[in-house]
Amino acid sequence: xxxxxxxxxxxxxxxxxxxxxxxxxxxxxxETAELLRQGDSSGQVGSVNSFGDKQLKIDVKADxxxxxxxxxxxxxxxxxxEERPDELDLGGQGFxxxxxxxxxxxxxxxxxxxxxxxxxWRGAGLLHKTGAEQAAAAYAVYGPRxxxxxxxxxxxxxxxxxxxxxxxxxxLVCREDVRLGEKKVFAPANLRAAADNKAYADFVSACISEKxxxxxTGGFVPDVxxxxxxxxxxxxxxxxxxxxxxxxxxxxxxxxxxxxxxxxGASSNGAESVLKMKFDHLDRRTAIxxxxxxxxxxxxxxxxx
Ligand code: FDP
Numbered sequence: 001x002x003x004x005x006x007x008x009x010x011x012x013x014x015x016x017x018x019x020x021x022x023x024x025x026x027x028x029x030x031e032t033a034e035l036l037r038q039g040d041s042s043g044q045v046g047s048v049n050s051f052g053d054k055q056l057k058i059d060v061k062a063d064x065x066x067x068x069x070x071x072x073x074x075x076x077x078x079x080x081x082e083e084r085p086d087e088l089d090l091g092g093q094g095f096x097x098x099x100x101x102x103x104x105x106x107x108x109x110x111x112x113x114x115x116x117x118x119x120x121w122r123g124a125g126l127l128h129k130t131g132a133e134q135a136a137a138a139y140a141v142y143g144p145r146x147x148x149x150x151x152x153x154x155x156x157x158x159x160x161x162x163x164x165x166x167x168x169x170x171x172l173v174c175r176e177d178v179r180l181g182e183k184k185v186f187a188p189a190n191l192r193a194a195a196d197n198k199a200y201a202d203f204v205s206a207c208i209s210e211k212x213x214x215x216x217t218g219g220f221v222p223d224v225x226x227x228x229x230x231x232x233x234x235x236x237x238x239x240x241x242x243x244x245x246x247x248x249x250x251x252x253x254x255x256x257x258x259x260x261x262x263x264x265g266a267s268s269n270g271a272e273s274v275l276k277m278k279f280d281h282l283d284r285r286t287a288i289x290x291x292x293x294x295x296x297x298x299x300x301x302x303x304x305x
Contacts, residue, residue, distance in 0.1 A: 115221025
């Protein structure tokens with residue numbers, strides 16, 4: 001990685017191929033941040049991806065940037081993106097990467113913060129793996145500042161979660177050890193599900209009665225980043241028959257849950273940690289609650305109607 005410091009030098013020496021894959025991600029984030037700054041964010045291209053979502057020009061461009069950097073780094077065998085949901089052979093060796101190149105496509109035109117999500121697995125292929133098997137994961141937040149939160153092997157094989165900031169001098173570590181405690185802050189996504197999921201409606205009412213603070217932007221990445229920045233809180237995306245699961249396990253939930261759990265938080269699909277769920281198919285979706293441990297325990301009963 002391009003960051004200075006003994007810890008990163010040790011990481012680079014112990015995990016040279018993983019460091020190369022992470023370098024490719026950081027280079028992609030830098031290029032995407034520049035693209036977003038140029039303001040080319042509102043035009044839609046005429047195609048739809050195979051899941052039926054409308055693609056924006058910016059999604060397509062960010063996707064191309066990431067594939068190109070992953071291909072040229074030589075450390076990536078297989079890659080798959082939410083925009084191109086196949087397992088593509090990138091010709092390198094070492095790792096497989098799944099990514100969402102631009103999370104928050106419905107809010108990018110409003111100039112809200114948006115993000116990108118990356119999961120990294122050892123070896124070739126992503127199908128039938130689980131989130132728990134990730135070697136590292138990262139997300140990028142494109143807001144007034146561009147930062148990356150990265151969960152990677154630290155000392156003694158333990159995972160380390162750190163935040164890197166993009167500055168004029170390049171990437172600098174701005175938080176060494178991102179940790180989650182308990183906070184009464186909540187981000188209730190897919191609120192339409194509360195219309196026919198009484199447990200969800202009751203949970204939201206209980207949060208209001210207990211004077212929780214609402215922090216919700218409609219972007220998975222910025223909403224989770226708020227929790228990791230403030231040191232606690234809850235993001236939940238319950239489902240119902242009329243409002244089914246939207247978030248994708250491979251491209252969104254598994255990498256984010258890996259980071260949150262590595263920071264001392266928890267995740268659940270209502271029954272178990274989402275890190276235990278297998279990628280039976282690339283488009284597997286899930287209801288999810290994640291964040292502070294006590295908040296996840298308290299909210300997991302309301303994920304499904
Ligand atoms: P979007 O559709 O804008 O891409 O990935 C799906 C997602 O955004 C998440 O980023 C976000 O948390 C969620 O959908 C928001 O859903 P609701 O608007 O239904 O709450």
